[in-house]
Amino acid sequence: MDFGPHLxxxxxxxxxxxxxxxxxxxxxxxVFGVMRVVNVAHGxxxxxxxxxxxxIATTLGTHPALGFVAALLIAPVLVGALAAxxxxxxxxxxxxxxERTIVATIGLLFIIQQGTLMTFGPDARPVVPPFNSRIPxxxxxxxxxxxxFYYPWGLSITSYKLFVIAAAAAILIALWxxxxxxxxxxxxxxxxxxxxMAQAFGIPVSRVYALVFGLGAAxxxxxxxxxxxxxxxxxxxxxxxxxxSFIVVIIGGLGSLPGTVIAALxxxxxDGIISVFFSPTVAKITATLAVAMVLVFRPxxxxxxxxx
Amino acid sequence: xxxxxxxxxxxxxxxxxxxxxxxIDFTLPRGQIRALIGPNGAGKSTFVGMLCGRIExxxxxxxxxxxxxxxxxxxxxxxxxxxxxFQITSVFGGLSVHENVALAARRAGGNEATVAGVLxxxxxxxxxxxxxxxxxxxxxxxxxxxxxxxxxxxxxxLDEPTQGLAESEVAEFKALIRSLKDTTILLIEHNMSVVMxxxxxxxxxxxxxxxxxxxxxxxxANSHVQAAYLGTEDA
Amino acid sequence: xxxxxxxxxxxxxxxxxxxxxxxxxxxxxxxxxxxxxxxAMAYNLAFGYTGLLSLGHxxxxxxxxxxxxxxxxxxxxPVLPAFAIALISAAIVTAVVGALALRTxxxxxxxxxxxxxxxxxxxxxxxxxxxxxEEGFVLPQAMRQIAGIDLTTAMGRYYAALVLFAATLLLIGxxxxxPFGRSLVAIRENEARATxxxxxxxxxxxxxxxxSGTISGLAGATFALLFxxxxxxxxxxxxxxxxxxxxxxGGAGTTLGPLVGAAFMIYLFDLSSDITDAYMLIAGVVLVxxxxxxxxxxxxxxxxxSVRWLx
Numbered sequence: 001m002d003f004g005p006h007l008x009x010x011x012x013x014x015x016x017x018x019x020x021x022x023x024x025x026x027x028x029x030x031v032f033g034v035m036r037v038v039n040v041a042h043g044x045x046x047x048x049x050x051x052x053x054x055x056i057a058t059t060l061g062t063h064p065a066l067g068f069v070a071a072l073l074i075a076p077v078l079v080g081a082l083a084a085x086x087x088x089x090x091x092x093x094x095x096x097x098x099e100r101t102i103v104a105t106i107g108l109l110f111i112i113q114q115g116t117l118m119t120f121g122p123d124a125r126p127v128v129p130p131f132n133s134r135i136p137x138x139x140x141x142x143x144x145x146x147x148x149f150y151y152p153w154g155l156s157i158t159s160y161k162l163f164v165i166a167a168a169a170a171i172l173i174a175l176w177x178x179x180x181x182x183x184x185x186x187x188x189x190x191x192x193x194x195x196x197m198a199q200a201f202g203i204p205v206s207r208v209y210a211l212v213f214g215l216g217a218a219x220x221x222x223x224x225x226x227x228x229x230x231x232x233x234x235x236x237x238x239x240x241x242x243x244x245s246f247i248v249v250i251i252g253g254l255g256s257l258p259g260t261v262i263a264a265l266x267x268x269x270x271d272g273i274i275s276v277f278f279s280p281t282v283a284k285i286t287a288t289l290a291v292a293m294v295l296v297f298r299p300x301x302x303x304x305x306x307x308x
Numbered sequence: 309x310x311x312x313x314x315x316x317x318x319x320x321x322x323x324x325x326x327x328x329x330x331x332i333d334f335t336l337p338r339g340q341i342r343a344l345i346g347p348n349g350a351g352k353s354t355f356v357g358m359l360c361g362r363i364e365x366x367x368x369x370x371x372x373x374x375x376x377x378x379x380x381x382x383x384x385x386x387x388x389x390x391x392x393x394f395q396i397t398s399v400f401g402g403l404s405v406h407e408n409v410a411l412a413a414r415r416a417g418g419n420e421a422t423v424a425g426v427l428x429x430x431x432x433x434x435x436x437x438x439x440x441x442x443x444x445x446x447x448x449x450x451x452x453x454x455x456x457x458x459x460x461x462x463x464x465x466l467d468e469p470t471q472g473l474a475e476s477e478v479a480e481f482k483a484l485i486r487s488l489k490d491t492t493i494l495l496i497e498h499n500m501s502v503v504m505x506x507x508x509x510x511x512x513x514x515x516x517x518x519x520x521x522x523x524x525x526x527x528x529a530n531s532h533v534q535a536a537y538l539g540t541e542d543a
Numbered sequence: 544x545x546x547x548x549x550x551x552x553x554x555x556x557x558x559x560x561x562x563x564x565x566x567x568x569x570x571x572x573x574x575x576x577x578x579x580x581x582x583a584m585a586y587n588l589a590f591g592y593t594g595l596l597s598l599g600h601x602x603x604x605x606x607x608x609x610x611x612x613x614x615x616x617x618x619x620x621p622v623l624p625a626f627a628i629a630l631i632s633a634a635i636v637t638a639v640v641g642a643l644a645l646r647t648x649x650x651x652x653x654x655x656x657x658x659x660x661x662x663x664x665x666x667x668x669x670x671x672x673x674x675x676x677e678e679g680f681v682l683p684q685a686m687r688q689i690a691g692i693d694l695t696t697a698m699g700r701y702y703a704a705l706v707l708f709a710a711t712l713l714l715i716g717x718x719x720x721x722p723f724g725r726s727l728v729a730i731r732e733n734e735a736r737a738t739x740x741x742x743x744x745x746x747x748x749x750x751x752x753x754x755s756g757t758i759s760g761l762a763g764a765t766f767a768l769l770f771x772x773x774x775x776x777x778x779x780x781x782x783x784x785x786x787x788x789x790x791x792x793g794g795a796g797t798t799l800g801p802l803v804g805a806a807f808m809i810y811l812f813d814l815s816s817d818i819t820d821a822y823m824l825i826a827g828v829v830l831v832x833x834x835x836x837x838x839x840x841x842x843x844x845x846x847x848x849s850v851r852w853l854x
Contacts, residue, residue, distance in 0.1 A: 038650050093835050099596055102653065103791065103834040106784060110827025118821050243661065246654055285665045292658035296646045360739070386741035394739070400732040411729050414722050415741045455740070 005139045005155040010276040011269060012137075016161050016230070018268025019168035020223045022261050024241050025248035026175065027219030029260050032249065034192040034212045037096055040105040042220055043242025044112035045083055049075045049221025050127075050233040051120050057127050065130035072225050076218035083217030084210040091213070092206055109238075116235040129160040129229030164226050171222060176257055188212060220245075244271075247291045310374055313338040313463055313492045314359070319368035321354050321516075328354040330517045332368070336463075341485060341493045343507035345527075347536055351516040352496045353395055356465055359494075360392045361385045373462065387415070391456035395467040395496075397448045401441030405432055405451055408440050412455035422458055430454040431480070446473045453484070463492045470499045482506050504528070512536070547798070547854035551716050554799060555709045562701050572813065574701045576806045577708040578765050579789065583801030584715050585758035586786035591795030592719055593751045594731030596649075598783045599640065599656030600759050602663040605778030607633040607760025612773035613673060615686055622689050626764055633760020634753060636663075641752040645745060660783050667775040679774025687768060700769045707765050708802075711758060716798050716854060718754070727751050728796070759786075781823065788826055791833050794843030798854045803841055 028042050052075040057067035086108060094100040136156045138149040179185040191198040191208045199205045220241070231237065244267060252263030267287070274283035314336040321329040329351045336342055344352050357363035359370060361382030369378040377385050386392065400408050406423065413422040427433040430450050435443065440451060449472060456464055470478045478499065485493060485506045497503050503510065503524070510527045512519045514536045520527060527533055558577070562570050582604055589595045610629035614620040620628065644655045668676045687694045694703050718724045729737040730744055738744050767773045776782070785808075786801075793804025808829070812822040833840070839847055846853040 038653075090831060090835060094838075098649065100834045100838060102596065102650070103787070104831050106787075107827040107830030107834070110823045111831065112827075114821035114824035114827065118819060118824070250651075250654065279669075281665055281669045285662050285669065288658045288662040288665065292643070292655045292662070295651050295655050295658075296643050362739070383738050383741050383743050386739055392739045394735075398733060398736045398739075400729060400736060402732050403728070407725070411725065411737075412740050414725070459740070 002152070005152040006276065007273070008137070008139065009155055010273045012157050012161070013276075014269035014272025015265075016164055016268075017272055018265045019165045020227045021241070021244055021248060021268050022264035023168050023171060023223035023226070024220045025245040025252070025260050025264055026172065026257065027216035027223075028245045029249045029252070029256070030219070031213055031216035033256075034188055035096065035209050037091065037098065037101045038105070039213070039216065040102060040242070041086075041108040041112060042105075042216070042245060043238030043240075044109050044116075045079050045217035045238075046220040046224045046241045047116065047233075047235065047238035048079050048082070048112060049224035050228040050231075050237060051116055051235070052078055052221070053225045053228050054120075054125050054127050054233040063130075064128040068127075068130040068225075068229070071127075072222070075225050076221040079221035080214035080218035084214035087210045087213040088206075092209070096209075113235060113238065120233075120235055122235065124232040124234040126232045127228045129158075131159055131163075132229075133159045135159055135162070160229060164230070167226055168223070171219075172257070172261065175219070179257070243288070247287065250291060250295055311337055313373055314494075315371045316359070317369050317371075319355065319358055319370065320366050321351075321358060321363060322366045327516050329358065330515075332513075332518055334511065334518070336492060336494060338462075338492055339490065341506055341508045342495070343503045343510045344494060344496045344513065345498070345503060345510060346513035346519070350513040352513050353467055354516075355513065356392075356467060356494070356496060360390055360465060362392075386459075389459075389462035391459045391461035391464045393449075393452045393456055393466045393469055395471075397445065397452050397472075399440045399448055399452050399455070401439070403440060404437050405440055405443070406436040408451055409454055409458045413458040416459040416461075418458055418460065422460075426454045426458045429457065430484070446477050449473060450477065450481075453481070457488075461491060463494065464488070465494045467496045468498060469495065470497065470502050478502065546852050547716060547720070550854065551712055551798065554802070555705070555712065558705055558708070559702075562698065562705075567697060570701055571697060572809060573806075574697075574704045574769065576802070576809050577704040578762060578769060579785070579809070580802040580805040581708055581711045581765065582759055582762035583786045583789040583793070583805050584711055584798075585755045585762060587790045587795060587797075587801050588715060588718070588727075588758070589752055589755035590787065591790055591797070591800070592724065592731060593727040593748060595748065595752060596653050596787075597644075597656040597752075598653050598780065598787075599644070599658075599660035600756070600786055601778050601780060601782035602640065602656075602660040603633050603637050603756035603759035604763035604766075604782060605663060605667065605775075606636040606756075607763030608767045608773050608777055609667065609674065609763075610760065611764035612680070612682055612767040615682055616680060616773075617673060619686075622687065622694075622768065626768075629760055629764035630757055633763070634757045637753045637756025637760075638749075641749050641756065645748050645752065657780065657783070660778070660780055664775060664778045664780070667778050671775075674773070674775060677775050679772055679776070682767065682771045682773070684771065687771060694769055695771065703769055704765065707761065711761070712798065712802075715758075719798065720854065723747075723750075731796075785826075788830055790840070791838075792829065792840055794840030794846070797840070797842040797846060800840055800842045807841075 024046055028039065031037065031039050053071035056071040056074055057064065060067045060070060090104050091101060094104060134156050135158065136151045139152050139155060140147050141150055179189065187203055187208060191203060191205055195205050248260055248263040248267055251266070252259030271283060271287065274286070312335055316332055316334040319329060319332040319334070320327070332355060344356070346352055354363060358365045361380060365378070369376060371377065372385065372388060372390065375388065377388065400411065409423045409426050413419065427436055430453060432447065432451060432454060440448060443451060449469065453466070453469060470481055473481060482502055482505055495507065507524055509521070510524060511521045512527060512533050519536060520530050520533050522530065561573060565573065586600050589597055607629040610632035611625045614625045614628050640659045644652055644659065647655050667674050684695045693699050726737065726742050726747055729742065730747060734744055763777065789804035789808055790801050791804070792807055793800030793802065808826070811825055811829070815822055815825045837844060842853060
């Protein structure tokens with residue numbers, strides 16, 4: 001493939017990555033934005049979404065589309081419930097002390113990850129996508145001084161991947177509407193602004209926190225359910241999304257939905273492009289150091305506001 | 309030794325369009341007890357923050373004991389001989405009373421004797437091994453003042469030191485201030501009895517600028533000052 | 544002689560005698576525990592005493608480990624100069640990373656140190672021609688000697704570990720009770736107050752981190768030397784979390800907490816490996832229970848409740 005089509009393919013793959021990443025990172029961002037805690041186990045909730053999706057799809061055994069829809073509905077709810085329980089039992093007990101929360105969620109990370117290893121096993125297991133037709137994509141070339149389209153071999157996308165991008169966008173829009181237009185969203189934002197005031201107004205802050213924590217985990221799980229027909233379900237698959245989500249949230253500015261989306265696009269696209277043209281390890285090293293530098297020199301991220 | 313220990317020229321602080329302090333020229337003679345008063349929001353804490361380096365000035369300069377400290381970081385200014393107590397008491401809650409004072413003394417070149425002396429002076433000797441967080445708020449405030457004393461400062465800046473103190477503690481505080489020799493004192497205060505009974509000279513701030521300066525009697529008689537306070541006098 | 548020093552010397556003496564008394568299996572464990580305790584003590588200086596929650600210490604451990612093992616393996620350097628290289632590498636890495644990372648605080652500091660450790664781990668994988676990546680490489684037995692003492696025997700290994708452990712314990716014990724050490728505690732307790740007492744908080748934090756990182760490198764080099772193996776796994780993020788675990792369990796901000804925590808966890812891992820391969824699951828459960836119910840750790844709680852003079 002020539003450079004042009006190759007680049008386009010990289011960008012399309014990057015767009016899929018970005019879509020999933022935006023969803024996952026948004027979960028982390030919402031939790032930090034409202035509760036001011038860092039959930040180091042976030043990647044494991046993502047992984048659980050994929051693993052549960054696999055269980056559902058395999059157990060139902062019927063047409064992949066049915067299994068997929070069931071997974072998309074059930075997995076986020078289960079993962080969200082688990083997260084809300086963890087919040088009630090653990091985080092509320094330690095009163096969201098920043099340092100102890102980090103330690104507790106590190107512990108949670110290992111419990112979930114290794115628990116999955118013990119039950120699901122160390123293998124990667126695939127899930128069949130609900131539909132998957134190959135859509136060849138056109139590219140331009142010059143024939144007789146006129147622009148003409150042709151279909152380079154290897155330049156294609158699957159209908160499922162297009163669906164992933166659309167679905168992620170839809171979920172994010174729904175989330176944005178929820179946060180800005182519904183009463184529940186208003187309560188969440190009020191609690192974020194000033195939790196003591198919110199309590200004074202009769203808002204059950206601890207219940208809000210449990211729901212928010214659950215919502216954050218559910219968003220990650222949704223992203224994983226969408227991605228599992230493309231990648232496979234594996235007990236270690238939470239590590240990369242965790243790191244990437246941190247990166248997106250930091251660069252986009254904590255708690256900012258537009259910032260998260262833009263940063264996810266940036267990271268997803270560049271990760272896709274760099275990985276195609278350079279070795280993935282170099283790409284990761286560069287990305288990791290770049291994030292560290294952003295935090296060091298511009299702690300409010302690219303779009304966030306400076307904290308007091 | 310120079311007669312003036314602290315001076316500022318045109319000291320200004322602007323926060324996103326809001327002027328917290330505007331062009332303050334301030335002269336503090338060595339050994340004086342100066343009170344800085346003014347209604348809430350007048351910019352007193354901001355001004356004092358710029359003096360000790362906690363807040364970065366937008367414009368203007370500060371001179372301490374003949375040295376331009378305008379660009380020095382806070383810890384360096386403190387090390388030159390300034391002690392500072394916070395408006396909201398800030399001590400090392402997890403450490404003992406003794407260690408709190410010792411940390412202050414150590415940095416300023418004091419020793420065990422210094423610590424014992426300070427604890428006796430502020431009346432906390434019998435609580436030396438207690439955890440600072442276990443003290444009452446009033447005692448914590450006194451501890452913080454003690455930490456300032458342990459530094460043997462040339463300039464002692466106190467931000468609303470009597471707030472939260474009981475009547476008897478306020479009386480002890482007034483006596484303590486009057487007993488400090490060789491120390492220039494700058495007090496932000498709302499408690500007028502403390503101001504009138506300890507200050508030798510008063511600077512009044514309003515809306516971020518200097519409104520008036522004078523002796524306690526002059527200030528008491530100043531109609532602009534009275535107007536600024538809306539005629540109320542804090543007991 | 545003050546009580547703390549007596550206690551430290553007593554522990555060292557007990558460990559010295561233990562070799563003669565314990566069965567070979569436990570003596571071997573103890574050697575490993577002592578080396579990891581060096582790592583944990585180094586971490587404790589940054590986290591327990593100064594309050595810096597770093598997730599990047601695997602980078603410093605790895606710098607020491609690779610500093611020693613790469614020079615021995617590929618340059619044929621003898622043990623003592625290789626040790627020096629290891630310490631210098633760890634010191635330089637910590638100095639640079641520290642200068643950058645300390646521009647941030649709290650959560651941001653944690654993430655930045657995590658990022659640097661991750662980048663270091665990936666770099667170790669990238670240069671797998673020399674490092675052999677995850678698989679790692681074995682140091683030839685013949686090289687692992689100092690002044691004729693063979694460090695590959697159980698006894699050589701044990702006493703080498705003990706000597707370095709003892710030196711580190713006494714050094715840390717001295718540091719934390721010095722004015723420097725007390726200023727670190729002040730920073731941990733109330734940074735703003737420390738600044739307004741005239742302490743140069745930024746410089747002090749950096750110094751603490753450099754000492755912490757260099758001793759972590761010492762631990763890494765010791766590990767490679769005594770157990771004859773270097774692999775990228777030791778520079779990976781879980782290896783940053785292990786010292787945090789040991790320190791929290793034993794008691795952050797106590798001198799002997801790291802040893803207690805390391806001993807406890809290694810035996811816990813050991814016992815549980817009969818039941819399951821997933822030893823990090825145990826680690827996870829312990830971390831959660833610790834931070835919920837025993838946030839001061841074993842010795843930390845003991846010190847708060849009764850033994851006030853415990854260093």
